[in-house]
Amino acid sequence: MTYKNIKLAYDGRIARVTLARPDKLNPLDWSTVKELKAAVVEIEAQRGIDFVLLTGEGRSFSAGGDLDGYINLYAHPDEFQAFLGDFYDMLTGIEQASAIWIAAVNGVCVAGGIELLLACDMALAAEGAKIGDGHLNFGQLPGAGGSQRLPRAIGLLRAKHLMLTGELLDARTSESWGLVTKVVPDAGLIAAAEEWITGMATKSAIGLAGAKRLANMTLDTPYEDGLRQEIAFVHRYATTEPDATEGLLAFKEKRTPRFGARKED
Template identity: 65%
Template sequence: MSELVGDTNVAVSWDGSIARLTLTRADKLNPLDWATVRELKAAIAALEARSDVYAVIVTGRGRSFSAGGDLDGYIELYRHPDRFTGFLDDFFRMLCAIEASSKIYIAAINGVCVAGGLELLLACDLVVATASAKIGDGHLNFGQLPGAGGSQRLPRAVGLLRAKHLMLTGDLLTAEQAQAIGLVNEVVPDGELEPAVTALAARLGEKSRAGLRGAKHLANLTLTTDLETGLRQEIDFVHRYATTEPDATEGLVAFKEKRKPVFSS
């Protein structure tokens, strides 16, 4: 595992074509304060420039993925509306960069994932959680509201009624409950998160890189378009992919010849 960046709040490393973003303030349950958000934003931009990286694992040290915002930091930001606007804009842009990225982002939920932590989870493409993880919105438990996309992404992920329940009650779900409503893809025993998420990333590496990028792009169209527009954009995108991307033809030829595809990207 090689180190790419080693800032105070976020460690960035990679192993071959798989990168990792790790929130490092375990003593504070990995808060997503302004400094951390800016470090994540910079790290995501740096990784986006690396064509060799196809998957990024996002996790936290200690017993928390992220418990959300920094309390003292928020109190100070609330006193300075212009600075609070800057923070919200950076958080918004950081999460949108994950969604728009050509990489596949995998959230590895190792413990508490609440408020801003949930908003970070929702921007990722796949989610693996330990059995003991606790996941929820939690903002209203302390008179707060989700300001980094949680109120918009959560209903799209789990449906309006379930999203309202999580937002209004502040209830935290077990990993199995979160999986049942579509917030988590896979639940693994405590202590097995690292091998499970690494194996998932490796499975993705067997696919066409162009295909991975295309599948993510098509799925994310549902976040920004109505059904008819999305269907038309799908036709245009798939036509371009099938007629210009060598991997599309290689996959069919490999199937016909009963062999494993050899993708070019």
């Protein structure tokens, strides 16, 4: 696929996805959502891609949806339903992907932008970032999972605060609330994300994908069912994946583990 609104590049085990309409603060209009949806599928199909670094070009991660475009979509309910379906598929694809998605939040991250952030596995922010829901500031409601993912990420009271007030949090407050886990100087944002990747790249790629799947299980699985599924998953991993035994042998022999590449699902 030819991408116009995003940039997609590959660098070893990393896919780099950049929202690339800085003049419009990287809006998540329908065409951009379709491109991101296609990129998720393309990246998952690539062999050896274990990490995705997602950021925005210019002074914004993403300022959210295209409000002008919504006026037309609202007048065509079937098209609006299709748009919401594409947005759902794209964000669910990120959550369910085997690769680890890391959001590097630069500048404004609001409305659809925070919904994109919340679908990622890890997030860090530049000191100048501003993060919030903001839908109601323009009479809108979150329609890409924000009303469900935000309370799960930061708790119900704080989620309702962001949704109802439209407040944008600075980077440090976003960190303390749990929207991101690290704040770095603006100029060091990508380097800090790459440092995370360098650390994770020493681990089992199969193990990383498995840990992501186990953690995400808590979102829609009753506690006791989750515990049972964890046992079944870990038993299968430990008894069929060489990386599990390799890690133990490396520890015993006091050497660096030699993990294999992630297998295709």
